Amino acid sequence: MTKEFAVPFHWRRFKERYQLVGSVCDHCKKSYYPQRVICPSCRRGSHMKEMIFSGKGNVHSFTVIRVPPEGFKEYVPYIIAIVELEEGAKVLSQVVDCEPDDIKIGMAVKSCFRRIRTESNTGLVLYGFKFRQE
Amino acid sequence: MSGLKPVREVAIIGIGITKFGEHWNLGLKELAVQAGVKAVDSAGISGEDIQLIVGGNMSGGLFTGQEHGSALLADYLGMNPTPAIRTEGACSSGGLALRTGYMAVASGMHDFVAVGGVEKMTDVYGPQATTALAGAMDYETEAYFGATFPGIYALIARRHMHKYGTTRRQLSMVAVKNHENGFHNPYAQYRRKITVEDVEKSAMVADPLRLLDCSPITDGAATVILAPADIAKKHTDKPIYIKASAQASDTLSLFARQDITTLGATVHAVKEAYRQAKLSSKDIDFAEVHDCFTIAEICAYEDLGFTKKGNGGKLIEQGETALGGRIPVNTSGGLKSKGHPVGATGIAQIIELVTQLNGEAGKRQVKNANIGLAHNVGGSGATVTVHILSRDR
Numbered sequence: 001m002t003k004e005f006a007v008p009f010h011w012r013r014f015k016e017r018y019q020l021v022g023s024v025c026d027h028c029k030k031s032y033y034p035q036r037v038i039c040p041s042c043r044r045g046s047h048m049k050e051m052i053f054s055g056k057g058n059v060h061s062f063t064v065i066r067v068p069p070e071g072f073k074e075y076v077p078y079i080i081a082i083v084e085l086e087e088g089a090k091v092l093s094q095v096v097d098c099e100p101d102d103i104k105i106g107m108a109v110k111s112c113f114r115r116i117r118t119e120s121n122t123g124l125v126l127y128g129f130k131f132r133q134e
Numbered sequence: 135m136s137g138l139k140p141v142r143e144v145a146i147i148g149i150g151i152t153k154f155g156e157h158w159n160l161g162l163k164e165l166a167v168q169a170g171v172k173a174v175d176s177a178g179i180s181g182e183d184i185q186l187i188v189g190g191n192m193s194g195g196l197f198t199g200q201e202h203g204s205a206l207l208a209d210y211l212g213m214n215p216t217p218a219i220r221t222e223g224a225c226s227s228g229g230l231a232l233r234t235g236y237m238a239v240a241s242g243m244h245d246f247v248a249v250g251g252v253e254k255m256t257d258v259y260g261p262q263a264t265t266a267l268a269g270a271m272d273y274e275t276e277a278y279f280g281a282t283f284p285g286i287y288a289l290i291a292r293r294h295m296h297k298y299g300t301t302r303r304q305l306s307m308v309a310v311k312n313h314e315n316g317f318h319n320p321y322a323q324y325r326r327k328i329t330v331e332d333v334e335k336s337a338m339v340a341d342p343l344r345l346l347d348c349s350p351i352t353d354g355a356a357t358v359i360l361a362p363a364d365i366a367k368k369h370t371d372k373p374i375y376i377k378a379s380a381q382a383s384d385t386l387s388l389f390a391r392q393d394i395t396t397l398g399a400t401v402h403a404v405k406e407a408y409r410q411a412k413l414s415s416k417d418i419d420f421a422e423v424h425d426c427f428t429i430a431e432i433c434a435y436e437d438l439g440f441t442k443k444g445n446g447g448k449l450i451e452q453g454e455t456a457l458g459g460r461i462p463v464n465t466s467g468g469l470k471s472k473g474h475p476v477g478a479t480g481i482a483q484i485i486e487l488v489t490q491l492n493g494e495a496g497k498r499q500v501k502n503a504n505i506g507l508a509h510n511v512g513g514s515g516a517t518v519t520v521h522i523l524s525r526d527r
Binding site: 013017032033034060061062063064065066067068069070072073075078080081082090091092093094100105116117126128130 | 260264265268274275277278279280281282284290292293296337338339341343387389394
């Protein structure tokens with residue numbers, strides 16, 4: 001009963017996962033990841049534009065996953081962090097090339113392009129951004 | 135938030151709950167029917183009096199392959215053609231069921247409503263259950279990258295420790311207290327006392343959260359019967375009155391929030407609940423809060439106004455939330471010891487409030503229990519319901 005989806009489910013997200021693309025509201029200047037059509041602060045007054053984040057930020061909080069969901073067993077233990085990007089938005093992904101004991105809140109990180117997992121039935125390889133120490 | 139103006143007051147006139155645990159011999163429908171029949175019996179009405187069934191269920195589909203649990207329940211309760219609705223808000227599905235049933239009675243649309251919750255979680259293996267529960271968070275931006283549900287609460291815990299100095303020991307004390315309470319609850323899954331050392335030696339799940347910081351995988355069901363307050367005493371000597379029924383939403387993803395150490399939806403829902411009941415946090419005698427993880431109970435103390443923000447760890451340390459403390463929390467054992475069949479939890483909390491308010495909680499009875507609060511959370515706080523119950527109308 002592994003959750004596996006048809007290709008378009010992933011294909012339509014390539015941009016936001018490969019390049020860390022989000023939105024910025026031209027009205028209030030707040031940035032968001034992932035993309036939104038409506039700015040929650042300005043609602044109908046919002047004016048959303050595509051924004052490519054620099055990928056630079058710092059660790060806001062972190063954990064080390066020891067009990068993984070389906071598809072992530074080979075990576076255990078792996079670090080999951082919320083990263084506050086320099087543009088203001090926060091995102092969640094893994095921090096790699098870092099030992100679980102070395103991760104700290106406030107650590108400067110930069111995004112990198114990595115494999116996320118391989119689907120077992122279709123063999124589809126899923127990619128996306130992760131972070132590593134800058 | 136809009137101001138709710140009920141047309142009439144609502145009472146709870148009957149309750150029914152299954153034992154929580156691993157029920158190898160009972161499926162989704164048997165669990166729900168068992169709790170439903172008990173509730174109807176205790177309400178002193180007949181099934182034919184029920185005009186609406188509302189059932190909370192998070193993921194019958196992923197846990198048992200069965201969606202459409204509402205109609206399944208009406209069918210196996212032998213109650214066709216009574217209308218049945220399923221509510222879903224992840225782990226707050228039960229709270230949503232109560233609120234939906236409350237609205238049906240308060241509005242005058244229906245008189246007798248059966249409100250239940252059920253989850254059958256042990257028909258799948260661990261990783262599949264983890265995957266099913268991961269659906270409570272933002273699937274495409276959190277689960278996609280390998281986040282788990284304990285992992286999301288671990289992010290909250292780590293930041294709370296960093297910002298407020300909350301300690302590992304304080305987290306452990308939440309689990310110890312709830313197991314102490316659950317020991318006295320005949321319906322609880324784990325009736326076993328534990329120590330701080332047990333918690334801190336248990337397997338790491340997602341740092342800093344260990345196995346005994348986490349609520350378990352549980353099968354169970356719970357049902358309450360609602361009726362207009364004006365006719366409640368015709369059916370029971372001890373009706374319990376719903377003084378507030380509030381709900382709020384927040385971002386599905388944790389990372390999108392300004393402050394990840396507070397559940398904004400809890401803050402909004404409880405504010406609305408206190409407004410409806412014309413009460414403040416000081417008036418609450420005891421509470422059932424959503425301790426899916428130990429850190430969640432500490433955040434709940436703060437967000438519900440039982441203490442100031444950042445002080446939750448000290449509240450548990452000072453024993454204020456223990457039985458006999460200033461405001462006993464999770465006398466049922468909470469999700470931690472009683473068990474957490476996700477769709478049933480919100481109703482099971484209500485059953486503990488009713489049991490306490492009726493003075494029928496035995497060794498875990500709160501003295502002078504007049505007003506109780508139930509706090510039910512979906513996901514990492516994207517849906518929250520708060521209900522306030524009173525012995526007096």
